[in-house]
Amino acid sequence: GQSLEQPSEVTAVEGAIVQINCTYQTSGFYGLSWYQQHDGGAPTFLSYNALDGLEETGRFSSFLSRSDSYGYLLLQELQMKDSASYFCAVSPYSGAGSYQLTFGKGTKLSVIP
Amino acid sequence: SQTIHQWPATLVQPVGSPLSLECTVEGTSNPNLYWYRQAAGRGLQLLFYSVGIGQISSEVPQNLSASRPQDRQFILSSKKLLLSDSGFYLCAWTGLAYNEQFFGPGTRLTVL
Numbered sequence: 001g002q003s004l005e006q007p008s009e010v011t012a013v014e015g016a017i018v019q020i021n022c023t024y025q026t027s028g029f030y031g032l033s034w035y036q037q038h039d040g041g042a043p044t045f046l047s048y049n050a051l052d053g054l055e056e057t058g059r060f061s062s063f064l065s066r067s068d069s070y071g072y073l074l075l076q077e078l079q080m081k082d083s084a085s086y087f088c089a090v091s092p093y094s095g096a097g098s099y100q101l102t103f104g105k106g107t108k109l110s111v112i113p
Numbered sequence: 114s115q116t117i118h119q120w121p122a123t124l125v126q127p128v129g130s131p132l133s134l135e136c137t138v139e140g141t142s143n144p145n146l147y148w149y150r151q152a153a154g155r156g157l158q159l160l161f162y163s164v165g166i167g168q169i170s171s172e173v174p175q176n177l178s179a180s181r182p183q184d185r186q187f188i189l190s191s192k193k194l195l196l197s198d199s200g201f202y203l204c205a206w207t208g209l210a211y212n213e214q215f216f217g218p219g220t221r222l223t224v225l
Contacts, residue, residue: 031212042203042216043157050212087156091212099145099211100172105156 002026002092004104011110012078020073020107022088030091032064032071033101038084046073046086075109083111115140119204119217126224132177132191134220136204139185144206146187147214148179151201163187199224 004024012018022032031050035043049055049064049071061074075082085106091099116139126132138144145164149157159172161179169179176195180188187204204217 033212033214042219044216045213048212099207100147100159100162101157101214102159103157 002029002090002102004088004090004102006086006088006104006107008105009108009110011112014078014080014111014113016078017074017076018078018109020075020086020088020109022071022073022104024069024071024088024090024104026069026090026092026102028093030093030099032062033089033091034060034062034073035087035089035103036084037087037106043087078111080111080113083109085109115206115208115215117204117206117215117217119202119220121220122218123221124223126194126222128196128224129193132189132194132198132222134189134202134204134222136187136189136217137185138206141185141206141208143184144208145211146181147205147207148187148189149203149205151203153200157203161189194224196224198222 006022031048033048034046036046037043047055047062049062052064052066054063059076064071085108087103087106089101089103118137147162148160150160151157161171163169163181166181177191202220205214207214
């Protein structure tokens with residue numbers, strides 16, 4: 001099976017940088033994804049790392065190290081609207097091309113003025 | 114462009130009553146479809162996925178079932194709801210870009 005661990009809560013100041021870590025245990029996977037979910041809303045895709053290294057998309061960056069079973073999401077120039085829950089997820093190898101996702105339990109980010 | 118619809122948005126049902134939640138996708142063909150449940154303040158639990166019409170795989174044995182009668186329609190059902198079935202139910206799809214799942218707006222189900 002797969003398991004992912006991430007901090008349950010993080011608080012950061014507006015304009016600052018915050019890093020949300022994700023460690024995982026899985027026998028094999030295609031890649032590590034990150035999703036954002038505002039209270040009451042649906043998750044939305046942020047980033048995907050198929051290979052080791054850093055992927056940058058605007059203020060958000062994501063990192064993967066397969067050898068360390070570790071990844072992180074980096075949010076820069078924090079804004080109040082970034083207050084949300086952030087989930088890491090792995091796409092484990094599976095049959096029938098189903099490309100399922102196994103999610104972590106999420107990190108609730110609170111951005112304060 | 115592709116869109117995904119779910120209805121109803123909210124639902125309050127008594128214990129023991131049946132359930133039918135519908136999800137439809139527009140603007141794509143032969144998508145992989147998924148049903149997730151999210152308990153309050155928790156992560157997403159994959160319930161079912163489907164790679165084609167009539168093809169359903171269950172991840173967690175439970176009180177629920179799923180069906181895919183048409184290519185872009187995915188239905189979640191129950192014959193008798195339990196209190197533990199309360200939660201936020203999300204439908205999602207992937208297309209050719211398998212690394213990204215697109216989620217519908219969700220159905221918030223309360224079983225009393």
